[in-house]
Amino acid sequence: MDILTAIQRRVSVRSYSKDIVDSTTLKRLINFAKKTKHLTTVLPRIELVSGVDKTNHILTSIIGSYGLVRNPPHLLIGIMPEESNITRIDLGYVLEQVVLEATKLGLGTCWISGSYNPKIAGSEVGLKSGEIVEVVCAFGYPAKEILERFHSRTIRRIAGGHHRKPLKEIVFYKNWSKSWSPEEEDPELVTILEHARLASSGANRQPWRLIIRPGNIVLTLVLTKPLWTGIANRLSPIVGVVKRNVLAKAQYIDAGIVMSHFTLVSEAIGQKGQWELRLGDKTLARECQLPKGVIPVAIFK
Numbered sequence: 001m002d003i004l005t006a007i008q009r010r011v012s013v014r015s016y017s018k019d020i021v022d023s024t025t026l027k028r029l030i031n032f033a034k035k036t037k038h039l040t041t042v043l044p045r046i047e048l049v050s051g052v053d054k055t056n057h058i059l060t061s062i063i064g065s066y067g068l069v070r071n072p073p074h075l076l077i078g079i080m081p082e083e084s085n086i087t088r089i090d091l092g093y094v095l096e097q098v099v100l101e102a103t104k105l106g107l108g109t110c111w112i113s114g115s116y117n118p119k120i121a122g123s124e125v126g127l128k129s130g131e132i133v134e135v136v137c138a139f140g141y142p143a144k145e146i147l148e149r150f151h152s153r154t155i156r157r158i159a160g161g162h163h164r165k166p167l168k169e170i171v172f173y174k175n176w177s178k179s180w181s182p183e184e185e186d187p188e189l190v191t192i193l194e195h196a197r198l199a200s201s202g203a204n205r206q207p208w209r210l211i212i213r214p215g216n217i218v219l220t221l222v223l224t225k226p227l228w229t230g231i232a233n234r235l236s237p238i239v240g241v242v243k244r245n246v247l248a249k250a251q252y253i254d255a256g257i258v259m260s261h262f263t264l265v266s267e268a269i270g271q272k273g274q275w276e277l278r279l280g281d282k283t284l285a286r287e288c289q290l291p292k293g294v295i296p297v298a299i300f301k
């Protein structure tokens with residue numbers, strides 16, 4: 001399966017078969033995770049937890065969480081060496097490459113930032129001083145039973161995970177005040193943008209906005225409004241409410257995820273380019289005429 005197909009096929013899977021992934025596939029995935037490309041030098045660490053007893057202990061569906069991810073046989077634990085939004089971006093960038101590799105290997109995955117217990121996850125993998133468990137990612141074989149598949153699809157629907165904003169809403173031309181249209185654009189760039197748009201994001205908020213400029217592309221983030229919007233609202237009667245700060249931090253992971261789609265797809269279609277991180281750069285914000293609440297993240301050139 002090529003990377004474009006993997007991006008198109010990936011969906012969040014929330015019901016798993018309890019079977020451990022076969023050792024060859026698992027080894028391949030873990031080796032892949034070790035050699036994925038990073039964006040920074042403050043590297044996050046990724047550890048594996050296996051066995052439904054352990055993963056269910058880490059995952060919760062109590063008040064203060066959202067999502068119901070059932071019986072994943074494995075969790076990847078994303079650990080940061082210190083509190084840092086740059087490292088959050090890197091974590092998204094690295095772990096999404098693993099998610100897409102897992103998709104290629106026929107596995108289901110689901111990012112989880114809300115419904116897990118970071119203390120239990122930390123004690124399971126052993127944290128060094130200062131380290132923080134930031135996010136986990138479930139993976140395994142998707143459940144085959146009809147009711148379990150129904151559960152996975154239903155939660156995705158309730159979460160609005162099947163919707164994405166149209167490109168015209170998330171892409172701008174030259175600066176924030178000018179709209180962009182795919183009709184007159186280079187088809188290869190449109191392919192890259194279409195696959196960026198399919199990226200997953202916490203509560204499916206799709207906080208990324210892109211500005212196409214002569215010679216480069218700027219990634220920005222629309223920082224989230226308080227909690228009572230989107231998925232959190234819709235899910236709250238069922239499984240509780242995501243803590244506001246969890247969603248706010250997840251946006252930086254979302255940025256890393258969309259950046260990985262960009263890099264992987266442009267590589268696959270032979271368009272060279274790489275990201276330069278410019279998180280919060282005021283000059284860039286002025287050049288792009290970003291409104292309040294929107295921050296620059298990086299430039300692709």
Ligand SMILES: Cc1cc2nc3c(=O)[nH]c(=O)nc-3n(C[C@H](O)[C@H](O)[C@H](O)COP(=O)(O)O)c2cc1C
Nearest residue numbers: 011012066067111112113114115161200201202204
């Ligand atoms: C950083 C991040 C955190 C997420 N946290 C959760 C979570 O705690 N629980 C959950 O059920 N889904 C979680 N998701 C999955 C999103 O809800 C999902 O990606 C989104 O709704 C889009 O749906 P899709 O992945 O099926 O395309 C998270 C996704 C991301 C990227």
